[in-house]
Amino acid sequence: MLGSTCFIKRYGSATAIGKAQDWGGNGKLLTSDERALLVENTEALLARFAAEEARLREEAALKLKRLQELAARPTSPPAALATLMPPRCTAEQQGMAPRKSMPWDWMRPNSSVAAFKLHDGSGWVRVQHKDGRQFVVPWPSFEGWEEALPPVVGRPNSEMSGYEVVGQIAGAVSYLRAHAFGEKVTGLWNDVVSLLGAKAS
Numbered sequence: 089m090l091g092s093t094c095f096i097k098r099y100g101s102a103t104a105i106g107k108a109q110d111w112g113g114n115g116k117l118l119t120s121d122e123r124a125l126l127v128e129n130t131e132a133l134l135a136r137f138a139a140e141e142a143r144l145r146e147e148a149a150l151k152l153k154r155l156q157e158l159a160a161r162p163t164s165p166p167a168a169l170a171t172l173m174p175p176r177c178t179a180e181q182q183g184m185a186p187r188k189s190m191p192w193d194w195m196r197p198n199s200s201v202a203a204f205k206l207h208d209g210s211g212w213v214r215v216q217h218k219d220g221r222q223f224v225v226p227w228p229s230f231e232g233w234e235e236a237l238p239p240v241v242g243r244p245n246s247e248m249s250g251y252e253v254v255g256q257i258a259g260a261v262s263y264l265r266a267h268a269f270g271e272k273v274t275g276l277w278n279d280v281v282s283l284l285g286a287k288a289s
Contacts, residue, residue: 192225194218194248202261203227203280205270210236211284212264214257215250222257224264225250227284238263 118126125133195201195215202214211227224241225248226233234244241260242251253260265271272279 200273200275201280202273203283204264204268205283206267207269213280222253223248223250224260
């Protein structure tokens with residue numbers, strides 16, 4: 089290895105064979121200060137590089153340690169935080185009728201219903217069947233319901249204990265609205281209960 093003085097004597101100048109480059113690491117070019125220091129004091133430049141490398145290694149080690157600590161943390165919230173989180177409401181707590189507690193096992197799951205309280209005191213619920221058909225069912229049920237509503241609503245279906253809508257559902261709903269003093273269109277069963285009552289007779 090030639091010192092800077094010997095290099096100049098042999099090649100004529102410090103830059104005789106081109107700009108100095110540091111080929112280690114990421115292959116960065118030397119700055120003007122580093123090139124000057126290379127000529128004037130090579131040992132000082134090497135010491136600077138060593139210090140910079142040590143600093144970078146220390147920073148990388150600290151970053152790796154932080155990542156390892158984050159990876160080791162539990163993913164579930166701490167017990168103290170969990171006690172502050174509001175409990176999840178179940179369908180029953182929200183008033184929604186789960187399929188197993190619906191009054192009609194043929195009712196389409198997660199569908200809305202329309203409840204009507206008529207002036208004569210009877211209650212009716214528009215319910216959609218799982219196969220897509222619409223029914224108007226008395227709630228609570230009562231004797232003689234088969235003759236309570238006109239054909240515009242539908243035809244009595246004893247198997248379903250209600251009127252099967254054979255035309256447009258809009259016609260049946262229009263009739264019920266015209267004769268009702270209370271109505272609720274909802275997906276919450278307790279809304280129906282609050283209007284018509286809890287149990288069928």
